[in-house]
Amino acid sequence: MSGLIEGLPDAVALRCLARVPLYLHSKLELVSRSWRSAIRSPELFKARKEVNSSEDFLCVCAFDPENLWQLYDPLRDLWITLPVLPSKIRHLANFGVVSTAGKLFVLGGGSDAVDPLTATKMGALLPTSKIVVAGGFTSCQKSISKAEIYDPEKDVWVSIPDLHHTHNTACSGVVIEGKVHVLHKGLSTVQVLDGVKLGWTVRDYGWLQGPMAVIRGALYVMSHGIIFKQEIEASKVVVSASEFRRRIGLAMIGLGDDIYVIGGVVIGPERWNSDIKKLSVVNVLTIGSERPIWRRVAPMTRNKERFGIHQGGRKEMEETTMEGGGDHNREMEVAPALIGVHPTHHSVAVAVGSDLRVFDLQ
């Protein structure tokens, strides 16, 4: 890239471009070739960090359109569409997803349709910089207990001790107070990763079950139409969430002080009615205020603000938060396995098919 702005050194011009918010990047790419390569360069990403103008986004992938990720910009209340995820699997589902270091990692996953050849199912979770993957399902729909840790910087996987037990239900991972917690649907126990070498501890907390979000290190669970703050020994009612009772397959995630409840489907009033309504609504609850109130923000869009001209072009994002499947049109009893990152961040665990590995990052 050269001569980005006539009359200014490129290094300075880059600092100027770094201060333009990401939702305008698609416009800047059209200005000239040198602007396009500058916008896509790792230098710009670095400069954005240096000048403190990196932004937080919510990354959402809905069932439809397939494999299309969208970014939600909470500051401007708008959606940005990313290039299509280059996956051979149609309607990739049950994947693990994590974001760190400006990148979005989509791990494993399989088809929602029966397709045993491609189904490597697992979940994932992030801490600060490393990714732990644990449990999940093999391509033969068997649940596994292996765990691995991944270092995005060095691009290496290391095995960590196996989970103590596994269960034939969906599992998920959350990071609470710096520790990876693995939960299986229908089990009252939680497995906590104490250390890459120490492995997992089983705790019978009897936590509530349902969609979960972590806000400032605290866990919130939606259960029986109510949002609870789930502490180790007790759960406290935060606010009613009765309007979501009839919604299936919604996604819940925390970003900043807000809990986002995204999408899902509502099935018609009659039980056998095939009237399935896919929702693109996004509800937000701000935690921390005296009386938290639900509000609605911009619903998911499809093709507005298209991001990047060439499909498949990789785009670095700023710190993104992650989210898994939105509008799935059936309850997800099947799949995801899980993982988390190691509390000391020295390692990450991952499950690959029937293989489980952990990466020692030290």
Add this chain to the structure above:
Amino acid sequence: MSSSLEKNMLILRSSDGEEFIVPEVVAVMSKAIKNMVEDECASNTIPVPNVDANILAMVIEFCKKHDESEAEAASDLKTFDSEFVNRGQEALYDLITAANFRDVKELLDALCQNVAEMIKGKSVHHIRIQFLGYQLFEILTSNFIWNIWCDRDFD
């Protein structure tokens, strides 16, 4: 500031020979000058090549304001910054060059933010006209496909 002793004052000489007497605390907001002072290779008079009197006066005004207003409300300073940088493109670029060359971080940040604001509100077409100047011809004629692609303005 008036209590500053003579020895805490520095003289900055612009490229066109004009001299400015500036308190040291203000002058060292420029990292380049700070380094010179710390290395004690600065005599009383510090030449500031490449920066003319006009621009140097502006830079000093900015640094003084920032030095004085440390205790002041941040919002006041922000207002000052945005008014300060709101200039014609030529003065803006001269200031950026000076701030970059003399390494005055606060000023450079404020100026770059201003350029970003200018970019934000413009269409692709206007960005090209304003920021690419002579390159424009080259861009528009470089090849046919590129031309078609270029026509896809967003607004």
